[in-house]
Amino acid sequence: MEQLQDKQRLDRDFAELYRAHLRDVYSYAYYRIGNHHDAEDLTEQTFLQAYRHFERAQRESNGRPLRPWLIRIAHNLAANYYRDRSRRPITQLEDAAILSAPHATEDMVEGREEVKEVLAGVSKLPDDRREALIMRFALDMDNREIARAMGRSEGATKVLIHRAIKQLEEGLSDD
Amino acid sequence: MTDAERVERLLRMALTPVEPPEALSDRLERGLSELTDAAVEELSEWELSTMRDPRNWARPAAAVVVGGLAAGGLVLVRARQQQRKRQASGLKALERSVREVAGDLEKRLRR
Numbered sequence: 001m002e003q004l005q006d007k008q009r010l011d012r013d014f015a016e017l018y019r020a021h022l023r024d025v026y027s028y029a030y031y032r033i034g035n036h037h038d039a040e041d042l043t044e045q046t047f048l049q050a051y052r053h054f055e056r057a058q059r060e061s062n063g064r065p066l067r068p069w070l071i072r073i074a075h076n077l078a079a080n081y082y083r084d085r086s087r088r089p090i091t092q093l094e095d096a097a098i099l100s101a102p103h104a105t106e107d108m109v110e111g112r113e114e115v116k117e118v119l120a121g122v123s124k125l126p127d128d129r130r131e132a133l134i135m136r137f138a139l140d141m142d143n144r145e146i147a148r149a150m151g152r153s154e155g156a157t158k159v160l161i162h163r164a165i166k167q168l169e170e171g172l173s174d175d
Numbered sequence: 176m177t178d179a180e181r182v183e184r185l186l187r188m189a190l191t192p193v194e195p196p197e198a199l200s201d202r203l204e205r206g207l208s209e210l211t212d213a214a215v216e217e218l219s220e221w222e223l224s225t226m227r228d229p230r231n232w233a234r235p236a237a238a239v240v241v242g243g244l245a246a247g248g249l250v251l252v253r254a255r256q257q258q259r260k261r262q263a264s265g266l267k268a269l270e271r272s273v274r275e276v277a278g279d280l281e282k283r284l285r286r
Contacts, residue, residue, distance in 0.1 A: 027192045040195075043195065044202065044203050048206060051207060115189045137183075138193075173178065
């Protein structure tokens with residue numbers, strides 16, 4: 001009886017995790033990989049893997065949010081994706097970002113070129129810097145969450161993000 | 176506004192969250208459900224073939240734990256899926272995923 005209740009609770013928790021973070025995982029995958037087709041595969045693999053290890057992850061999380069764990073799975077799978085296929089992202093990020101952005105003012109239209117430049121800059125960053133920015137800006141994760149997802153300290157994560165922004169800033173001023 | 180703030184503002188505009196396609200949700204929920212079904216089916220077949228032998232009576236208990244976890248994981252997710260029409264064909268990636276997980280489960284059950 002107790003086992004059944006535990007399982008039901010686990011079911012509810014996993015379904016909640018799935019609903020709460022499907023968009024996060026997909027956004028991460030899309031910006032990491034750069035195309036919708038592979039982003040879908042990566043998202044799918046992430047949740048299947050999460051499903052298999054959910055009970056243990058939940059047990060070991062001590063009540064902490066599981067989003068970093070989920071994103072870490074996606075991160076590892078993305079790394080395998082590149083290793084297996086020797087690929088770099090073929091970035092068409094502007095399709096998603098600009099088309100999905102709910103802005104239509106003239107200011108925003110004028111800013112499109114700048115946004116495109118930033119996206120191009122993001123795609124040229126080293127993997128770890130790019131990932132940190134995706135987590136921060138697309139997923140709105142804080143330093144602690146990003147640190148857990150990337151397996152780094154909070155301090156190192158803060159430095160990583162700072163350097164990524166600095167690099168982008170320098171790239172934009174060169175253009 | 177400093178240059179860093181300007182870059183951050185542009186990043187917020189550029190890296191907007193991307194909504195997953197509806198088809199992905201269907202495919203994912205189907206994949207997880209098939210995984211559940213595979214686990215249950217595997218468990219049932221195995222139980223039928225082994226329960227006659229008392230030496231195996233301890234093993235189904237472990238299998239129930241494994242199968243039970245797989246079977247229950249998506250009850251709530253499936254409720255949504257059942258509202259939709261099932262598509263006839265699965266995609267290769269999905270099939271591969273389900274096969275891998277089912278294979279893994281099979282190995283554990285046969286230990």
